[in-house]
Amino acid sequence: MAGQRRTSEMSIPIEIDVWQGEIAELEVDAILVPANESLFMTVPTARAVKQRAGETVESDAVAQAPVAPGTAVVTSGGRLAAPYIVHVVGVGHDLVANDERLRSAIDAAFDQAGRLGLPRLATAPIGTERGVFDPERAAAVLAGVIVARAERDAPLPATLVVAVASAAEVAAYRAALQPLGAAR
Numbered sequence: 001m002a003g004q005r006r007t008s009e010m011s012i013p014i015e016i017d018v019w020q021g022e023i024a025e026l027e028v029d030a031i032l033v034p035a036n037e038s039l040f041m042t043v044p045t046a047r048a049v050k051q052r053a054g055e056t057v058e059s060d061a062v063a064q065a066p067v068a069p070g071t072a073v074v075t076s077g078g079r080l081a082a083p084y085i086v087h088v089v090g091v092g093h094d095l096v097a098n099d100e101r102l103r104s105a106i107d108a109a110f111d112q113a114g115r116l117g118l119p120r121l122a123t124a125p126i127g128t129e130r131g132v133f134d135p136e137r138a139a140a141v142l143a144g145v146i147v148a149r150a151e152r153d154a155p156l157p158a159t160l161v162v163a164v165a166s167a168a169e170v171a172a173y174r175a176a177l178q179p180l181g182a183a184r
Helices: 044-053 055-062 099-116 135-151 167-180
Strands: 015-020 030-034 071-076 084-089 120-123 159-164
Touching: 015 167, 030 044, 030 099, 044 055, 044 084, 055 071, 055 084, 071 099, 084 099, 099 120, 099 135, 135 159, 135 167, 159 167
Parallel strands: 015 159, 030 084, 030 120, 120 159
Antiparallel strands: 071 084
16 A cells, blocks of 8 residues: 555564563573562562562662553663563553553663663563453554664664463464564
8 A cells, every 4th residue: 555664565673583481591681571660570470580580679670669651660680691670561550451551661661771782682571461461462562662663763672582471472472573574
């Protein structure tokens, strides 16, 4: 169609891998985990990360709270191989599935990583915690953020691993990200 840009024509400068496994095991520059406004690491993914990283990670995050939905906060990675954790608040305490707020949170996380010069990131699904977004919708928002950042030449990581827990999430994220020409 005239006037529409197809993502298949765009070269996205990022390598994306969808991986089923524990995000805390990955050797990357930073991991992105879902968080709430109080930044306590209570969501299952964040709780598992805290168990490996150590209690100081949560203490460092909570010291920066409260934060608004649609934002991201950085702490050290504690005992993880990843030196940083980005706590991404894509869903508020209201548990409302707001695409714009989720986009803003993922964008803020990529901004934080860009400011720190971190080229290798891993992300857990953001927005799916507590069942607020289904994996397909959360994956579509992530894909949209990547395309929008590429279009405006905003910093993107060189590599992004999407660490998921189930085969259904693998399918949802691959379906959303493969059209970018970078997902495997």
